[in-house]
Amino acid sequence: MYAPHTQADINEMLAAVGVDSLDELLRVPDAIALKSKLEVVPALPEYLIGRRFEQFAEKNGGVNYRSFLGAGAYRHYAPPAIAALAMRGEYLTAYTPYQAEVSQGYLQAIYEWQTYICLLTGMELANASVYDGATALAEAAIMALGATGRKKLLVSRAIHPNYRAVLRTYCEGLDVTLDEIPFDAELTTNYSALESALASNEYAAVAIASPNFFGNVESPTRDALEAIKHSGTVPIAVVAEALSLAALEPPAKWGAQIVAGEAQSFGVAQAYGGPYAGFIASTAEHMRRIPGRLVGKSVDNAGRTAYVLTLQAREQHIRRERATSNICTNQAHCALIATIYLALMGKTGLRNAAALNLGRSRELASAVANVAGLTLKSSAPFFNEFVVDTGRPAGEVLAALRKRWILGGVDLGRFYPELKSCILMTATELTTSGDINALATALEEIMRAPAIV
Amino acid sequence: MPPQSSEPLIFEIGQEGRANRYLEQGKTLETFLPKTLVRDELPLPDNSELDVVRHYTRLSHRTFGIDLGFYPLGSCTMKYNPRINDAIASRREFAELHPFTPDELAQGALQVMYELERSLSSLFGMAAFSLNPSAGAHAELGALLIAKKYFKDRGEMQRDKVIVPDTAHGTNPASAAMCGFKVISLHSNERGRVSVDEIRKICGLDTAVCMMTNPNTLGLFEDDIAAIAAAVHEAGGLMYYDGANANAIMGYTRPGDMGFDLMHLNTHKTFTIPHGGGGAGHGPLGAAAHLVDYLPTPVVTYDGTAYALEFDRPKSIGPMRSFWSNFAHAVRALAYLYANGEEGLKRVSQLAVLNANYLRVKVADFLETPYPETCRHEFVASAQVLKKEHGVRALDIAKALLDDGYMAPTIYFPLLVPECLMIEPTETESKETLDAFVAALRAIVERAKTAPQELFDAPVTTPVGRVDETRAARQPELRWRP
Numbered sequence: 052m053y054a055p056h057t058q059a060d061i062n063e064m065l066a067a068v069g070v071d072s073l074d075e076l077l078r079v080p081d082a083i084a085l086k087s088k089l090e091v092v093p094a095l096p097e098y099l100i101g102r103r104f105e106q107f108a109e110k111n112g113g114v115n116y117r118s119f120l121g122a123g124a125y126r127h128y129a130p131p132a133i134a135a136l137a138m139r140g141e142y143l144t145a146y147t148p149y150q151a152e153v154s155q156g157y158l159q160a161i162y163e164w165q166t167y168i169c170l171l172t173g174m175e176l177a178n179a180s181v182y183d184g185a186t187a188l189a190e191a192a193i194m195a196l197g198a199t200g201r202k203k204l205l206v207s208r209a210i211h212p213n214y215r216a217v218l219r220t221y222c223e224g225l226d227v228t229l230d231e232i233p234f235d236a237e238l239t240t241n242y243s244a245l246e247s248a249l250a251s252n253e254y255a256a257v258a259i260a261s262p263n264f265f266g267n268v269e270s271p272t273r274d275a276l277e278a279i280k281h282s283g284t285v286p287i288a289v290v291a292e293a294l295s296l297a298a299l300e301p302p303a304k305w306g307a308q309i310v311a312g313e314a315q316s317f318g319v320a321q322a323y324g325g326p327y328a329g330f331i332a333s334t335a336e337h338m339r340r341i342p343g344r345l346v347g348k349s350v351d352n353a354g355r356t357a358y359v360l361t362l363q364a365r366e367q368h369i370r371r372e373r374a375t376s377n378i379c380t381n382q383a384h385c386a387l388i389a390t391i392y393l394a395l396m397g398k399t400g401l402r403n404a405a406a407l408n409l410g411r412s413r414e415l416a417s418a419v420a421n422v423a424g425l426t427l428k429s430s431a432p433f434f435n436e437f438v439v440d441t442g443r444p445a446g447e448v449l450a451a452l453r454k455r456w457i458l459g460g461v462d463l464g465r466f467y468p469e470l471k472s473c474i475l476m477t478a479t480e481l482t483t484s485g486d487i488n489a490l491a492t493a494l495e496e497i498m499r500a501p502a503i504v
Numbered sequence: 505m506p507p508q509s510s511e512p513l514i515f516e517i518g519q520e521g522r523a524n525r526y527l528e529q530g531k532t533l534e535t536f537l538p539k540t541l542v543r544d545e546l547p548l549p550d551n552s553e554l555d556v557v558r559h560y561t562r563l564s565h566r567t568f569g570i571d572l573g574f575y576p577l578g579s580c581t582m583k584y585n586p587r588i589n590d591a592i593a594s595r596r597e598f599a600e601l602h603p604f605t606p607d608e609l610a611q612g613a614l615q616v617m618y619e620l621e622r623s624l625s626s627l628f629g630m631a632a633f634s635l636n637p638s639a640g641a642h643a644e645l646g647a648l649l650i651a652k653k654y655f656k657d658r659g660e661m662q663r664d665k666v667i668v669p670d671t672a673h674g675t676n677p678a679s680a681a682m683c684g685f686k687v688i689s690l691h692s693n694e695r696g697r698v699s700v701d702e703i704r705k706i707c708g709l710d711t712a713v714c715m716m717t718n719p720n721t722l723g724l725f726e727d728d729i730a731a732i733a734a735a736v737h738e739a740g741g742l743m744y745y746d747g748a749n750a751n752a753i754m755g756y757t758r759p760g761d762m763g764f765d766l767m768h769l770n771t772h773k774t775f776t777i778p779h780g781g782g783g784a785g786h787g788p789l790g791a792a793a794h795l796v797d798y799l800p801t802p803v804v805t806y807d808g809t810a811y812a813l814e815f816d817r818p819k820s821i822g823p824m825r826s827f828w829s830n831f832a833h834a835v836r837a838l839a840y841l842y843a844n845g846e847e848g849l850k851r852v853s854q855l856a857v858l859n860a861n862y863l864r865v866k867v868a869d870f871l872e873t874p875y876p877e878t879c880r881h882e883f884v885a886s887a888q889v890l891k892k893e894h895g896v897r898a899l900d901i902a903k904a905l906l907d908d909g910y911m912a913p914t915i916y917f918p919l920l921v922p923e924c925l926m927i928e929p930t931e932t933e934s935k936e937t938l939d940a941f942v943a944a945l946r947a948i949v950e951r952a953k954t955a956p957q958e959l960f961d962a963p964v965t966t967p968v969g970r971v972d973e974t975r976a977a978r979q980p981e982l983r984w985r986p
Contacts, residue, residue: 052848053584053776054855055934061855064862064935068878073854076861076878079757082730089755090626092619092838094845097588103842104835108597110612113605120602123826130526132553134594140571141564144585146911147782148567151973152966153906156511156563157781163514166983170547176982180783182638185826193682213826220800220822224649224683268541298533300543313826322593323613324603324827325638326784338980344782349976351968352961356510361976367641367678368917372687377678380639380772384780391560394514397550399523407527409536432537453606461604480527 052094117486118458119415121436121477122264123184123211123291124327127404128481129318130395137388147344147383151359152351158358161346161383164390171296172288172310173303174332179344180386181378184291184313185217187329188258190376191311192218194333194340195256195285196227197375203228205254205284207240209263211291212466230254238265238429238438242275249282258311260289261299265475266412266436267429268295271305285309292316295434298405309333318392319385328385339365342376407480408435411487415478418491424498428473436477438463438470441498445474451497457490510967511562515984518549547986566967567781568911574937576863578882578914578926579673579721581751581773583856586843589776589836598835603827607812613831614811617804620838621788627849628750628767629760630790634799635829639785640748642824643768644679644715646789649821650766650798651713651742652683657819660740663712667736669698671720671918673748685712692920696722696875700731707739717746718762719753721918721926723860723879733763742766742795750774751930752857752881755850765792775837786833800824855931856881859938863929866942870949874921882928884921891923896952896959898923903970904951904962908944 056064061073070076078084095103118126137143141156148154148161161179168177181187192204204222206215208231215231222229232248235241240259249257257279261269271279279286288302290312302310315327333341339362347361367374396404412435419439420427428438441448445462452459464471478487533542551559569575575582593599601613621633637643648666655663666680669690677687688706693699698716707714714736718726726732733743745759745767751774759767771777771786779785791799797819805814813828844852857880864873864883871885887898902912902925914926929938951958963969 052844052851053586054851054931056855056858056931060935061858064858068858068861068865070861070878073858076857077753077756077854077880079725079753080727080730083757083761083763085755085757085761089846091623091846091849092841094848095842097843100588100839100842101592104592104595104616104839107612107616108595110615111597111601111605111610113602113609114597114600116609118602120604122604124603126600126602128526130524130553132557136557136560136564138590139561139564141567141569143590143778143780144569144571144575144582145567145781146575146577146580146582146779150568150902150906150912151971152903152963152968153568153911154566154781155967156566159511159513159566160560160563161781162983166513166515167548169983170986182642182784183826186638186642186824211826213823216823217825220649220824221682223821224645224652226684268537270541297546298537298543299541304543320594320599320832321602322599323601323605323610323829323831325825325830326786326832327826338982345980345982347976348981349972351972352970353968355968357968357971359971359973359976361973361982362980364977366674368674370678371674372677372681374674374678374681377641377645377675377682379641379673379675380770380783380785382784383782384778385784387781390514391556393548394551394556394559395524395553396526397518397523398546398548399521399550400526401548402533402546403523403530404527406530406533406536409533410530413536432541453609458602458605458609480530 113458116456116458117489119460119476119490120458122461122475123213124321125292125316126321126479126481127294127316129392132395133318133388133391136391142387148360151357155358158346160387160390162348162358164386165346167390167393168330168332172332173301174310175335176338177330177332178341179346180382181329181331181343182382183325183327183329185214187311187331188214188289189218189221190342191287191309191331192256193376194309194337195287197340198285198337199255199283201253201255203230203254204256205230205232205248206258207232207260209234209240209265210258210260210289211264214289237431239263239267239269239431242272245275246278249278249284252282254284256285256287258287258289260291262292262295262434265438266433267431268299268434276306287311292434294405294408297401309337314389317389319388326382326385328382328389340375343378343381404480411478411480411482412436415476415487418487419494422491422494422498425494435479436475439474439476441472441474443472445472448497449474452493455493457493513984514559515549517555517559518551520550522550522552524553573909574933574941575911576913576927576929577911578928579748581928581930583776583930584932585776585778589839592839593832593835598832611811614804616838617829617834618806618811620834621804623841624769624788627754628790629758630767631793632796632799633788633790634803635788635834636800636824637787637789638825638830639787640768640770641675641679643787643789644675645682646800646821646824647744647766648679648683648685648713650795653798653821654795655712662710665710666712667706667714669716670920671722672715672717673746676715676746696724697726698732700728700735703732703735707735707741711736711739711741713742713744715744715746717749719749719880722875722884723882724875725880729762748773749881752853754853756853760792765795771833771837776840777833777836784830786830802828852931859929859931859933863927863938867945870946882926885925886921887923887925890952894952894956896956898925900959901925901948904948904959906963907965910941910944
């Protein structure tokens, strides 16, 4: 209860309104009036709320394990200056900046975010954020459906399984067919399969992730790119690990027209899955199809530089059922966090962080590959995660690692039946040599034991 | 806020090489990757931490939030955001928990989600909630996907119409369109409400869903809701409750009791999640018993000993986002429930409605209030007469309020009230604040009659004056260029 009313206030206000009681103000017809007691958590004084959540916190033992989890959510260093700035009340308690004159600061920060995303992806424009990486892909697909008037989508099976699952959910509503391109033995998209699929000229979009879900950097073949061009299909690049953009050629380089991504890596807490910051960037031709809010630069009535939400004729509060998307709320605060992260890291810091990720993950890969019985599943270049084949059910290996206070990675059998002996392992700049040695030692012990068949 | 010289963009401040030492120096990128894969340029600025801190602190000074003043933005429930919620959500055991942490090592997080889900279900009369959707509009989309699947399962695919009253939020029709439904817009009656007769007339074998907010966006309680729900159900349709205005009903009635089959909540409205400049939100999606199996995955379960994320739900519409929920917001929402309990939540609604009615009668002294009856959490006023007689529009009043240190009310919504000002004070504002706001608004209305030009020129005390929106849209400049 955070209301300031004294009983005297209440009495005076009731009198002003001309009613006798609060119940009179809130009365509803008898048939729908609440009659039973509710089962809501009990009221506690503030200090006990803190204790209650301390109890919950203690039951999240996973945060104390050595972790090699990634797969779409990454543990990166976030300088404390981010929280000090982003948690300022002006940012935290602002609404969507519809009243531009008192929202210049936030509008400018989002304009900076849009610019950062453009510079990182090589695209012409970016929106003010969407819910997360998976919904970014779904919204990007909707842009392509609108641009082409087609009703089929093609996605690489090496895209994050959760992203593809969300896209399937959206496709049910849109009455759109979703087809998948297989990946090859090297765990990269099978580009000849992509070429043959595109021969029919009926796909609105083809989506490829790089790094893909297995951590591998994709290099679309020249023939595949030609096929995309000839089929009139909109190429969508998916980026689930945004830090990779500091090291790898931007998606614009291979001809992506839309980039759908996740910026969690830029200082946003893992927080058991959210909130994160999805982004959509595109070439100029898709400007009027991009969903959600856009900040533009303009001038005020005295000619001073001013920022304002713009091209709102695309949006639901103006267009209602004819809007390009139903998106209203976005992830402004997470986008602000990412913007401050990028400002603090700078080009030099970001490229160095990317290099450390490349280095640590290679150190991890060679330590793991040295364990008898374990093999690296692919030799393709990777960013900060890779696939290890254990030759036995991966779930068993991971369970044995948990007994040794290690979260060894993600069991790929969860998503790909043919990879049930495989683990997706991740190392970032925060992974230490101590972590890697502990994992290698544990794996030596585990792999020495005969497999439970 | 006095007029200030503009703040340069972050890209105009830095110098290459002015980097902060957050990490040790690694090797070059080319050590690890073939040269052809490495990008050769990354045109981002290097800034010192002090420059970054000053820049974003200065920008915060050019941003208005609830922490700075009264925020009477209708339909947005801009109430105080208690700091303990953020402190708890920032604990490392929550903030650093990876979404793929095995259930047995994330029992605390799962219990948070479970307690929140159970409490919301009871509070709003639903059988269960999914905490998966990311915001209100996202949950609406989920609900319509559920409706589509449900009717498909029943062999009633001809149900392709969604009924949306003209008072509805714009997201309602937009969400319906994303599921291929045709939108039937329903005019409110002279009482500002949906008429049962109208509903009976348009409902039929093609009715899929009727989407309503109660109280509606005029702040009026739809007192015929039970009869409306019965008519929609009789025709075989489903009732959807847009929970944006849930702050008005807690402890008095529940969407489930009103006859709704599906609903969403905006925990960033009713349950004090900070709006953060327009997100992240959090949109739990509730379902009555016959639709629970369709809820988006995952759903949190409890078997008496352990909590788990359940993914294998064959009838589910599937997941709607990358990971399980905007979990940090579930933490905040549950902390708020603990701060209130059942009695406290009832008190919240009581005082929110009291504040709105108090403002309504005070404002009615000098502005038209088109629906002069008891309202709920919000009410609408109109500047129609001022416009006719003095040329002063709702927009001008809104801009003048900014000069007085207030956020403007929602304007030009709902669409059926000309020159609409939609005002929602919330329960966390004191009588003194409301009185001061009334005085400021009264003075503005007086100036509209005596010195209208001053209002056309407003605001003048803000960092910038009125922004040229036409130019922004005609010559879109959406980014800085090197």
